[in-house]
Amino acid sequence: MLSYSFLLDRLPAPAELHGAVAEVFGVSPAGVYVGAMYEDAGGPPATVSCTYLDLEGGEFRWRFDLGADDTVTGPAEPEAAAALCRRFGLRALLPTDDSDEWWRLITADEDRRVAVDLDELNEDRYVLA
Amino acid sequence: MTPKPRGPHGNGGDGNGGDGDGTPGKPGDGDGSGSPAKKYGDIDAGKGVTSAHEAIKKRADAGRPGGADAPAQPTVDPNVPGPAGKIQLRPPSDRHQLNRVTPKSPAKAENTIILPETRDAVRQDIADIQAGRARWDPDSNSYVTDSGRRYKVESNGTVFPVDGPGFVQLNRSEYKALQALIRFNGDVDAATASVARDPSIPPESFDKAGEVYQHYKK
Numbered sequence: 001m002l003s004y005s006f007l008l009d010r011l012p013a014p015a016e017l018h019g020a021v022a023e024v025f026g027v028s029p030a031g032v033y034v035g036a037m038y039e040d041a042g043g044p045p046a047t048v049s050c051t052y053l054d055l056e057g058g059e060f061r062w063r064f065d066l067g068a069d070d071t072v073t074g075p076a077e078p079e080a081a082a083a084l085c086r087r088f089g090l091r092a093l094l095p096t097d098d099s100d101e102w103w104r105l106i107t108a109d110e111d112r113r114v115a116v117d118l119d120e121l122n123e124d125r126y127v128l129a
Numbered sequence: 130m131t132p133k134p135r136g137p138h139g140n141g142g143d144g145n146g147g148d149g150d151g152t153p154g155k156p157g158d159g160d161g162s163g164s165p166a167k168k169y170g171d172i173d174a175g176k177g178v179t180s181a182h183e184a185i186k187k188r189a190d191a192g193r194p195g196g197a198d199a200p201a202q203p204t205v206d207p208n209v210p211g212p213a214g215k216i217q218l219r220p221p222s223d224r225h226q227l228n229r230v231t232p233k234s235p236a237k238a239e240n241t242i243i244l245p246e247t248r249d250a251v252r253q254d255i256a257d258i259q260a261g262r263a264r265w266d267p268d269s270n271s272y273v274t275d276s277g278r279r280y281k282v283e284s285n286g287t288v289f290p291v292d293g294p295g296f297v298q299l300n301r302s303e304y305k306a307l308q309a310l311i312r313f314n315g316d317v318d319a320a321t322a323s324v325a326r327d328p329s330i331p332p333e334s335f336d337k338a339g340e341v342y343q344h345y346k347k
Contacts, residue, residue, distance in 0.1 A: 003301045003329035005235040038232060038312050038323040049327035055233050063235055065305070067329025095237045098291075100222040101283040118287050122223045124233040 002068040004077040007060035007093040007126050008084075011052055016088070021050045024083045025072050037065065048072060058125030060093045081106045093126055101129075202256055209261040211272065216286040218259050221251070225290050228346055232312045236304040244344045247295025254278055255288055297341050305330050306338035315342055 012020070014034045022029040031047030033040075038053070046069075053063040066080060075083065081092040086108045094104040096113075100121060105114040105128075115129040207214050223229035225243050243251055254274040257263050263272040271281045271291055278293030290296055299307060309320035309330070317335060324330045 001302075001329050001331075003236075003305070005237070005301060005305070007235055033326045035326075038309060040323050040326045042322040042325045044326070045328040046326045047328070049329070051324075051327065053233065063233060065236070065327070065329075067327040069328035095235050097237050097239050098281065098289070099283060100224065100287065100289060101285070115284070118219075118222060118283065118285055124231060 001070055002066065002072055002074075002077075004066040004080060006064055006077070006081055006095065007055075008052075008062040008064045009060050009091040009093075010088075011054075011062045011064075012084075012088045012090070017050060020084060020087050021048055021066070024075065024080055024087075025068060027068075027072060037063065045069060055124055055126070057123075058120065058127050060091070060126040064092075078104065078106060078111065082108075082111065203260040205259070206261060209259070209265075211265040211267070211270075212282040212286070213258050213261070213263075213265075213272065216282075218255050218282065219285065219287045220255065221288050221290050227341065227344055230307065230311060232308040234308070236301045236308070238301055240299045240301075240304040241290045241292065242297045242299060242307075242341060243290055244295050244297060244341075245347045246344070250276060250295060251278070251288075251290070254280065258288070297337075299337065299341065302330050302334040303337045303341075306334040307341055310335070310338055310342045311345065315345070 011017075018029060018032055018034045021034065022032045025032075025048050027047045032050065033046035033048070034050045036053070037051040040051070048069075049065075049067040051065045055061045055063060066077075077094060081094060084090060085092050085106055089108060092106045093114075093116075094106060096102050096104060101115050101118055102113050103116055103126075105112055117125075117127045117129045120127040202217070205214065205217055221243065224234045225241055226245075226248070227242050228245050230242070254263070254276060257274055258272045258280065263274045265272055269279075269281075271279050273279050274293075276294060278296065279291040281289040281291060283289055292298065305324065305327075306320070309324050310317070313319040313323065317339065321332060321335060
């Protein structure tokens with residue numbers, strides 16, 4: 001079971017995301033669910049779920065979660081984020097486990113640790129320091 | 130154990146000072162008209178507007194880490210080992226305070242939650258660390274207090290809770306389940322349905338999340 005959660009600076013059109021997620025995880029588009037976070041009306045689990053939430057501010061204003069069942073073995077979170085960044089020209093911000101300040105910035109061209117503004121973080125806004 | 134389902138609006142307050150005695154006020158209460166002044170928790174309207182505002186602010190700050198009731202923060206002492214000897218410490222990010230968790234924070238692989246009943250102890254821990262009354266472990270870049278709680282320190286002095294009594298570790302699925310419970314005010318059925326299509330949040334994720342939710346807004 002894969003469970004990813006990171007931030008994007010921009011949200012691609014859901015229909016485009018649907019195809020891209022299927023391609024990145026190598027599953028049939030019929031097994032992919034794309035929708036707003038916490039607005040799932042119920043139903044059987046998808047093979048890959050892709051949900052998003054508008055944080056209404058900050059440099060990275062979209063929370064973006066991916067979840068996959070046990071039939072899906074990859075890619076890992078950074079590689080999945082990088083594939084979406086390349087496909088849509090996005091910037092992604094991935095959390096690290098041992099710090100609220102240091103995150104992993106992934107773009108089509110780079111992958112590096114960056115610091116976020118901790119005061120903004122308390123307001124659920126993700127802004128690079 | 131899963132929390133008892135509640136209605137979608139069963140937990141209205143935001144915990145920022147609105148948890149007084151629940152007595153609604155009326156226009157004119159305590160306004161010098163000769164009737165006894167109304168008391169709202171520890172806010173005595175008979176003591177004047179300024180006093181009431183100060184009391185309200187104190188109560189609001191008390192809900193925040195490092196608020197009005199926080200122990201006096203010692204000054205930076207360069208003899209204290211580790212970052213506490215170089216910088217003024219700040220309370221942990223809101224994402225760790227159970228009463229301030231929102232559905233907006235991305236879930237990490239491991240998420241440390243501070244239970245509300247440990248909030249005051251964390252304030253004391255921070256004061257103890259700043260004063261040099263905690264053990265600095267250079268190998269893990271963390272402090273361990275007498276309470277057994279372990280903390281790291283970010284570059285701006287913000288304390289990062291790691292583990293110990295009163296802290297709960299949630300994995301990514303459990304943290305997402307907790308966020309869904311918070312989003313739906315503890316309504317387990319609504320929360321579960323809202324993530325039903327996500328295979329990474331199986332129903333059993335709500336077991337531990339539900340136990341933690343029992344402490345929410347307490």
